[in-house]
Amino acid sequence: xxxxxxxxxxxxxxxxxxxxxxxxxxxxxxxxxxxxxxxxxxxxxxxxxxxxxxxxxxxxxxxxxxxxxxxxxxxxxxxxxxxxxxxxxxxxxxxxxxxxxxxxxxxxxxxxxxx
Amino acid sequence: xxxxxxxxxxxxxxxxxxxxxxxxxxxxxxxxxxxxxxxxxxxxxxxxxxxxxxxxxxxxxxxxxxxxxxxxxxxxxxxxxxxxxxxxxxxxxxxxxxxxxxxxxxxx
Numbered sequence: 001x002x003x004x005x006x007x008x009x010x011x012x013x014x015x016x017x018x019x020x021x022x023x024x025x026x027x028x029x030x031x032x033x034x035x036x037x038x039x040x041x042x043x044x045x046x047x048x049x050x051x052x053x054x055x056x057x058x059x060x061x062x063x064x065x066x067x068x069x070x071x072x073x074x075x076x077x078x079x080x081x082x083x084x085x086x087x088x089x090x091x092x093x094x095x096x097x098x099x100x101x102x103x104x105x106x107x108x109x110x111x112x113x114x115x
Numbered sequence: 116x117x118x119x120x121x122x123x124x125x126x127x128x129x130x131x132x133x134x135x136x137x138x139x140x141x142x143x144x145x146x147x148x149x150x151x152x153x154x155x156x157x158x159x160x161x162x163x164x165x166x167x168x169x170x171x172x173x174x175x176x177x178x179x180x181x182x183x184x185x186x187x188x189x190x191x192x193x194x195x196x197x198x199x200x201x202x203x204x205x206x207x208x209x210x211x212x213x214x215x216x217x218x219x220x221x222x223x
Contacts, residue, residue: 004158033210042202042213043159056209091158104211106158 002026004107006092012113013082020078021110025094032075033104034067035091036060043091049075082114119203124218127193135188135217137203142183147206150177150188152199153216159202162188193221 005024013019025032030051035043046065047057051072061067064082069075079086089111093104120138127133139148150162163170163177165186170177176189190197202216 031209035211035213040215042200042216043211045210045212048209058210093158102206102209103161104159106160108156109158 004092004094004105006090006107006110008110009108010111010113012115014115015082015084017082018078018080019082019112020076021090021092021112023075023077023092023094023107025074025092026096026105027073029094029096029105030072031095031097031102032069033093033095034075034077035093035106037089037091037109038087046077079112082112084114087112087114119205119214121201121203121214121217123215124220126220126222127190129195129221129223130192133190133193133197133219133221135190135201135203135219136185137187138185139203139205140184142205148177148179148183148186149204149206149211150175151202151204151211151213152197153202154196154199159213162201164206193219195221195223197221 007022033048034046037043045058046061047067049069052069064080067077089109091109093106095102095104147166149164151159153159163175165177178187198221200216200218202213204211
């Protein structure tokens with residue numbers, strides 16, 4: 001399967017713990033995006049990378065959140081000192097280039113539950 | 116961000132056409148209209164996009180009003196596998212700005 005993969009698929013943690021998610025994009029895609037989706041809502045943009053450079057961050061991305069893409073391939077999203085409000089599906093997407101339509105290919109997501 | 120308005124839910128019979136409307140009265144001249152859909156327990160997937168002219172692809176057709184303030188996604192023959200949340204999105208820079216979308220239910 002050459003699609004976007006995300007690990008783990010599910011994570012349950014206690015409030016105050018740190019968690020890290022991984023995203024492996026489609027191999028030739030130079031752009032990588034993170035979104036967050038809560039129940040009944042559409043995904044919300046968090047941040048995106050072009051190669052290893054993080055070019056845009058949403059105001060939703062508090063200082064407890066950090067994302068990296070060290071070699072321009074896979075990416076990690078870390079949440080420190082998790083809160084119950086962080087419970088959501090975290091989606092990763094990748095795309096090739098920036099032209100229209102710049103179709104974004106999404107992974108299956110990581111569902112985070114903070115107890 | 117320019118806003119889109121979609122019905123919360125729609126229902127269709129299998130093998131019949133489905134017309135999913137979207138209003139985007141604040142659209143700017145350079146905004147492309149994108150449609151994505153999200154099947155249960157999956158990430159969103161691209162369906163179609165357009166700027167001014169109507170568009171067709173293997174999945175669907177997109178009809179865009181002449182004033183571009185509204186558009187309609189057309190599934191020509193709905194199947195049970197088309198049951199999903201359909202999002203109408205005005206492309207804003209490099210990110211997709213999703214609304215709540217339309218839940219499409221398909222009855223057999």
